[in-house]
Amino acid sequence: MDPIATVDVREVTFDETVDVVVVGLGVAGSSAVLGAVEAGADVVGIERAAGGGGTSALSGGLIYLGGGTELQRACGFTDTPGNMVAFLRAALGPGVDENRLTAYCEGSAGHFDWLVRNGVPFKAKFCEEPNRESADDAGLLFSGGEDSYPFDEVATPVPRGHKPQWTDSAGGFLMERLGAAVDTSGARVLTDAGARSLVVDDGEVVGVVVTGDGGDRTVRARGGVVLAMGGFIHNDTMVAEFCPAAHRPNPAWRIGTPNDDGRGIRLGVGAGAAIVRMETFECALPLGPPHRMARGILVNQRGERFINEDTYTGRIGLCALTEQDGQVFMITDDVIHERNPIGLRIGFAAEGPDELARDLGLPAETFARTVGEYNAAAARGEDPRFHKRPPFLQPIGVPPASGIGAVDLRVDRDAIYATFTLGGLATDVDAAACREDGTSVAGLYAVGRTAASLAAHNYASGISLGDGSFFGRRAGHHAARRAKGA
Numbered sequence: 001m002d003p004i005a006t007v008d009v010r011e012v013t014f015d016e017t018v019d020v021v022v023v024g025l026g027v028a029g030s031s032a033v034l035g036a037v038e039a040g041a042d043v044v045g046i047e048r049a050a051g052g053g054g055t056s057a058l059s060g061g062l063i064y065l066g067g068g069t070e071l072q073r074a075c076g077f078t079d080t081p082g083n084m085v086a087f088l089r090a091a092l093g094p095g096v097d098e099n100r101l102t103a104y105c106e107g108s109a110g111h112f113d114w115l116v117r118n119g120v121p122f123k124a125k126f127c128e129e130p131n132r133e134s135a136d137d138a139g140l141l142f143s144g145g146e147d148s149y150p151f152d153e154v155a156t157p158v159p160r161g162h163k164p165q166w167t168d169s170a171g172g173f174l175m176e177r178l179g180a181a182v183d184t185s186g187a188r189v190l191t192d193a194g195a196r197s198l199v200v201d202d203g204e205v206v207g208v209v210v211t212g213d214g215g216d217r218t219v220r221a222r223g224g225v226v227l228a229m230g231g232f233i234h235n236d237t238m239v240a241e242f243c244p245a246a247h248r249p250n251p252a253w254r255i256g257t258p259n260d261d262g263r264g265i266r267l268g269v270g271a272g273a274a275i276v277r278m279e280t281f282e283c284a285l286p287l288g289p290p291h292r293m294a295r296g297i298l299v300n301q302r303g304e305r306f307i308n309e310d311t312y313t314g315r316i317g318l319c320a321l322t323e324q325d326g327q328v329f330m331i332t333d334d335v336i337h338e339r340n341p342i343g344l345r346i347g348f349a350a351e352g353p354d355e356l357a358r359d360l361g362l363p364a365e366t367f368a369r370t371v372g373e374y375n376a377a378a379a380r381g382e383d384p385r386f387h388k389r390p391p392f393l394q395p396i397g398v399p400p401a402s403g404i405g406a407v408d409l410r411v412d413r414d415a416i417y418a419t420f421t422l423g424g425l426a427t428d429v430d431a432a433a434c435r436e437d438g439t440s441v442a443g444l445y446a447v448g449r450t451a452a453s454l455a456a457h458n459y460a461s462g463i464s465l466g467d468g469s470f471f472g473r474r475a476g477h478h479a480a481r482r483a484k485g486a
């Protein structure tokens with residue numbers, strides 16, 4: 001990765017001076033703008049595209065919140081910050097930053113109220129279908145495997161996927177609402193304006209050089225520059241260097257916009273910030289909706305199961321890709337399998353396990369044993385190996401099914417392992433960028449996917465919009481306070 005060199009303050013003439021400059025107006029940057037404005041700062045937001053939104057506007061809109069939000073209570077669920085901490089520590093780890101996690105979970109219910117105050121409505125309706133945005137405008141669902149093994153043994157299962165009140169994918173609606181809040185906040189927004197370099201004065205970040213239609217513009221920031229420029233899934237060189245397992249030619253794999261090009265991370269490193277957990281990425285391999293399809297089983301090249309199929313799709317995808325080389329099949333039958341909106345089809349059909357193993361190129365004896373043992377335990381309502389829950393236990397390939405079949409989920413075929421990067425600039429709990437030695441780079445903040453945040457190894461749907469908006473707002477507050485103290 002090539003860091004982007006900073007420009008010395010003595011080499012520039014500032015065109016304007018404000019308290020806080022926010023670069024990138026996705027969920028993290030918009031929240032940083034709103035946070036800085038509410039803390040009394042004079043703010044400029046800079047966006048390379050024609051308007052704000054970024055990848056956030058393409059997303060499902062799930063925001064991971066809990067600890068007893070008003071929406072959770074209205075839907076009849078009891079949650080506490082401690083319960084949320086216990087789940088996220090297990091689900092996002094190993095290696096979750098405890099300070100950051102505690103701040104997030106303790107502030108989560110208040111953050112929900114803040115989103116509502118900024119014009120984002122939520123409907124008090126629970127959606128039974130987990131793991132992705134609801135097909136209707138229901139506001140709350142399980143989005144990280146909270147109610148499946150092993151997490152159901154670590155914390156009391158509570159849904160925390162909060163979806164703004166919009167039918168189906170709500171990311172566009174979320175960003176429309178946050179964008180409207182930014183527009184009326186008093187902050188000034190420059191669009192079609194890309195951040196080119198950071199300006200430093202004796203190691204402190206004091207401004208940014210922006211390139212737009214009218215040429216270069218240099219903006220001084222008294223309190224700080226917040227980098228909120230997305231991740232690096234569209235930077236081939238960086239993905240190959242840091243996340244080789246996610247480096248695939250199929251563009252359908254890349255979840256993001258072309259502006260997720262790693263520039264924010266390169267700017268931060270050029271100013272002295274460290275990078276952390278650059279190898280981490282989210283990788284979703286959905287088996288539904290409907291979630292009932294998780295009554296099938298997943299097998300690897302050895303013809304063995306490797307995970308409980310009812311768990312979170314991101315956990316399945318990461319495990320399938322990195323531990324099973326992406327060589328997996330879903331074994332199912334014509335009773336279990338249903339027409340589904342993500343287009344999973346039974347590509348192989350056979351009379352029994354032996355014939356299916358031959359078709360799939362799996363070791364027949366092992367595969368037949370896998371299916372036989374699973375079916376015997378499922379008939380008793382048990383899954384001693386992987387703890388899939390009883391509603392998803394059903395013998396496969398037995399009457400009334402007409403045979404047994406497989407959905408091809410191999411990575412080199414048509415299956416989509418939807419991926420975006422999670423590593424980025426090192427930051428503290430106020431989103432201030434940090435050097436290798438843990439000291440902060442004065443005047444520099446990083447949020448959203450430009451920073452490494454809550455997801456230390458694994459992921460739960462909604463964490464990205466959740467930590468982006470939460471720590472974005474916090475960065476805005478901190479930079480605004482710094483401007484006043486400076």
Ligand SMILES: Cc1cc2nc3c(=O)[nH]c(=O)nc-3n(C[C@H](O)[C@H](O)[C@H](O)COP(=O)(O)OP(=O)(O)OC[C@H]3O[C@@H](n4cnc5c(N)ncnc54)[C@H](O)[C@@H]3O)c2cc1C
Nearest residue numbers: 024026028048054055056059060062195448449462464465
């Ligand atoms: C299909 C899909 C579904 C998803 N569903 C969910 C979900 O339900 N929940 C969830 O939490 N996450 C979801 N994600 C992931 C999530 O959308 C992203 O991780 C998150 O939106 C990142 O937010 P951000 O603010 O960091 O980046 P972005 O929203 O991408 O914002 C970054 C902004 O910076 C701008 N920018 C980049 N470079 C420059 C520059 N040089 N100068 C100025 N501006 C620049 C970009 O144009 C962009 O507007 C989904 C993603 C996709 C694609």
